[in-house]
Amino acid sequence: MDRDLIRKEVLGFKAYSPGLNIEEIKRKYGLTRVIKMASNENPLGTSPVVKEVIALNAALAFRYPRAGTPDLCAAIGEYLNVPAKNIVCGNGSDEIIDLIIRLVAKPGEDNIVAFKPCFSIYKLQSQFAGVEFRQVPLSKDFHFPWDDLFQAVDEKTKVVFITNPDNPSGFCAKKEELEAVLSRLPQSVLVVIDEAYIDFALPQAEYSLLSDWQNYPNLVILRTFSKMFGLAGLRLGFAVLPDIYADYLQRVKLPFSVNILAEKAGIAALNDKFFYDQTLETVRAGREFLSMELERLGCKTFPSQANFLMFLPPVDASEVFEGLLKKGIIIRPLKSYGLEEYLRVSIGTKEENKLFIKELEEVLNGSK
Helix, strand or coil: CHHHHCCHHHHCCCCCCCCCCHHHHHHHHCCCCCEECCCCCCCCCCCHHHHHHHHHCHHHHHCCCCCCCHHHHHHHHHHHCCCHHHEEEECHHHHHHHHHHHHHCCCCCCEEEEEECCCHHHHHHHHHCCCEEEEEECCCCCCCCHHHHHHHCCCCEEEEEEECCCCCCCCCCCHHHHHHHHHHCCCCCEEEEECCCHHHCCCHHHCCCHHHHHHCCCEEEEEECCCCCCCHHHCCEEEECCHHHHHHHHHHCCCCCCCHHHHHHHHHHHHCHHHHHHHHHHHHHHHHHHHHHHHHCCCEECCCCCCEEEEECCCCHHHHHHHHHHCCEECEECHHHCCCCCEEEECCCHHHHHHHHHHHHHHHHHHC
16 A cells, blocks of 8 residues: 555644635635734734845846855844854744754654643654654643753753743743753753744843853754744744754755745845834733733733733633634634633734724623
């Protein structure tokens, strides 16, 4: 049978099942407007400066990009004060995660450790690589139980993934906590701090290890252009790594995985401080507004340093999700994270946030 040719690690995989898109929801519920607050995208969209750069460089679409995206690495290095040789860019941070796993973990022998719930790509790519994936449940308050993490690590552990700020809770560990964790884990374990949402942490310096990355020979920091920089559709992420890991990651990475327009857009995004500051202020103000309003409506809201909020509604979460969907508001149910009672809402514009609260209040009142 043809099925016999497929690796056993793959046979149990299920295809990603996306929800209805905006046009499908409009047709299904007879709506003229749908607001998406489910995917932690930039509430302001893409920078006008970046859009102009993409348009100006569209004629280059027939060209191959330079292997290794050296111009973008140099721009990131200058932006973060990190040597360009220690930066590896990828087709989203997803590609970097996949390559890190395959770079250091031996199939059928080593293991990888992360918290539960966590970013699904950690688990999926570990399984695809034939590497054992171990998960440590978060505390009831969604903080990181470090002692439990240490107990899950053994001599066969090659990677520990920590998302900071975490998704879907928004919890963010302080820099001192992470330093203590690195001091206790053996240097034979690659510690990958996924800082996809770190731009929204205030103040960022209290939470990020980036300023001290050179002090740890086993530390990898992941960043993305999808959130703060509004480039989710162009798929652009990068890692800051010690010399040897950066060298070998560049060797095994597909040479043209970052397309030429993504590279141009990334460089432009780094230079658009006005858009960055606008986004940060929009998210900060929106986070405060939504936190207060959700609490007013009887929802338990969890403190967040990201561009989203996780909350526990006073009625059935699936009913709230469906009720909002019928009103043209898409938020994220957390059943796939094993958190069926919870919901997550991305911070939107001021108008979107107000409309979300208005419609949520109507749904909650209708459920009583």
